[in-house]
Amino acid sequence: MRDELSEQARYLVHYIENNDKDAFLDSFDELHTFDQAIFYVSLTTQLRRQIIDWLKPVELADIFDEIDPEDVDFNDLLSEMSPHYAAEMLAEMYTDNAVDLMSDLDTKQLAMYLSLMPKDSAEEIKRLLKYEDDTAGSLMSTEFIAINQRLTISQAMVEVKKAAQEAEQINYIYILDDDGVLVGVISLKSLIVWPDAAMISEVMDTNLITVGPADDQEEVAKIMADYNFVAIPVVVKEKMIGMITVDDIVDVIDEEAAEDYSRLAGVDVVNIEDNPIKSAVKRLPWLIGLIFLGMGTASVIDGYNYLVAETSVLAVFISLITGTAGNAGTQSLAVAVRRIALQEKQSTLKSLLFEILIGALIGVLAGVTIFLVILVWKNNLLLGIAVGLAMGVAILVANVAGAFIPLIMDKIGVDPAVASGPFISTLSDLTSVVVYFNVAKIFIDHFMMH
């Protein structure tokens, strides 16, 4: 499909360059709006200017509704149009998309476009711009169909036909009483199935599930995913102020999941900076913080330095033990974060025992493995036992920490994903070296291991 697209794209560019408006519009109309958007953003300013010439603001609005904000700089795209054209186009877009777009503009441009737009559109967009990112309010569109409950099915159908062109989706028609209070919903499916004479109030579904504009988008996504809704109404004091459609939720789900699990790497992958310095600045706090946590590990080793001085071979296995324990801890952390995300009903105690058991199993097997390796490599039984024992215990501790810390955080209401992989593994470095050197000390003192 994508190849086919680049094929068509060559023709379209050719038509623009030859200023062949009719040929361009013919084949451009054949494209899906999303593909039109892909094509549009792929062009040079000069070619886009030509298209802007040929399309009405309302036509370009459909294309801008499909542009992914992450891929472009809207300041640039809009500055290619006359301010009046841009303002009219923004007013023609679905409000939720227009608001998304305009929240990226610098204040000067934003103010200009708002001033040039029809008053009512400007007011509406200003109101929606107030909602914080990641809330239901920031996702909702205001193009929904709401009708009075005292209509018949056939009267309702007339209303729906009138409103259909404007609405973002008409799978659900929302039902209001005379005070404009949301009292029910009916799917377009049932609307066409019920007999014409039936009263809306009798056939509508009154078991409403709604969200508030301040609700977290992740919670909204969960509800829509659970109930398989195509749209959900946003309500304030029983009055419907907007509607969130599933296409917006699809992006939220992807982002939230990426956010949760990429935190395992101690970095935010959802808002990737395109400026290296900004990226570095965003990643540094974690690293520097962990360096100071790591200093704890260093000072522990420093404390046992006399052991290293007399038995320098101990130094050989420090990174192996800390590394392996860190890996095991990160695994159990990832599983714990997922369990929490899925809101599994398991008791904290049960999942803790679970990870202790896994940690013990893995610890024993990994310990035996390294014991055998050292036996073969160094031919030193005591060293093998010491390192194997230390690794086994270190893995057990790391597993438990990886599973337990996020659970605790969740219980006390902190986002468990904050307990990132790097944090867990740096923490387990500390416990690992303590275990390692204490075990080693015992062996050196009692068995003169050298």
Place this chain on the structure above:
Amino acid sequence: MRDELSEQARYLVHYIENNDKDAFLDSFDELHTFDQAIFYVSLTTQLRRQIIDWLKPVELADIFDEIDPEDVDFNDLLSEMSPHYAAEMLAEMYTDNAVDLMSDLDTKQLAMYLSLMPKDSAEEIKRLLKYEDDTAGSLMSTEFIAINQRLTISQAMVEVKKAAQEAEQINYIYILDDDGVLVGVISLKSLIVWPDAAMISEVMDTNLITVGPADDQEEVAKIMADYNFVAIPVVVKEKMIGMITVDDIVDVIDEEAAEDYSRLAGVDVVNIEDNPIKSAVKRLPWLIGLIFLGMGTASVIDGYNYLVAETSVLAVFISLITGTAGNAGTQSLAVAVRRIALQEKQSTLKSLLFEILIGALIGVLAGVTIFLVILVWKNNLLLGIAVGLAMGVAILVANVAGAFIPLIMDKIGVDPAVASGPFISTLSDLTSVVVYFNVAKIFIDHFMMH
């Protein structure tokens, strides 16, 4: 909402225990189907048996359509019903859900239910059971509406009304020619907007985007998310065999994202084992494999053991340097995996230079930090320089590896997420100690650092 639910749940249980069928059905019907499912699976076998008594198979089918397979054992749930009742209920479910459910059954039960259900349903389910997990075929349902292109809008509307009850969704009506070839699609929205006399063939959208039954569910999800589809047709040789609806895709997106990023932790969090031994077995290969990779690091340290023997303080900073470099590498890995998942058009070279720059920046700042720390702590200028320098270079190398390795894998067609965090950090342990000891060696040889 959930609290309100548990409130109602208490009443419902009460009604069941008092064998008060009418009261139960009255308040049960008020619940959303998804909430009915939550309630149903939360009950004891005995209580469920009572509900099965009171509901027809077709009614229970709606509830089973909403049960999340991850939360239950369908073998148990079905064995609570008479085989005939269970078979009839399975036949009444939407095929995609019925197939999901039955793919979890043990072969004996599966065969029994298939033999007891209407022949055509059994045939259809058998056909769908053949499709592999994670393919479009395993997600599709066969309850879609397809009509002939030579109908008028009003004739089409009659067809749609007839078919509406059976169909899983009727947002799109699919258009076939006389040979049953899929030639177009029309949304219910346009169907009600166009004048009754218009011909379907004239108003339908012929720019079809379809998928094949063997296509990867992740690819299907991407298309539906990009084009904001509520449903997409599944086609074999131009014939439509099924339809995938957005509610199934929503789950796929969550799973795929969780899968991609949890691999950063070297563990599969999508199919969490509920048996500790199985879990351990699944996690071990990674750990053992990495132990052997870690042995490389150990043997490098072993090679420089004479340095440690004479300057044992070197051992103090091994884990700090390897740990920090590993953390930095994991960060750049996570960003690289995200960039690939988003299919960003950036050139490999550009993103590589990008990470080199970030690595250099972070390396310098982290190096300076540890230098100052050591200066204060150990009051040893040369050691500070050596460790700072080593850490800086190690971080740079780890950053580049974290960004570059997944890009290479993607280029050669391997799933980049396989380059897990543990792998990258274990790899960077190796480079880190090489850098560290070589830097240290230079300082010891030239400046007699002790």
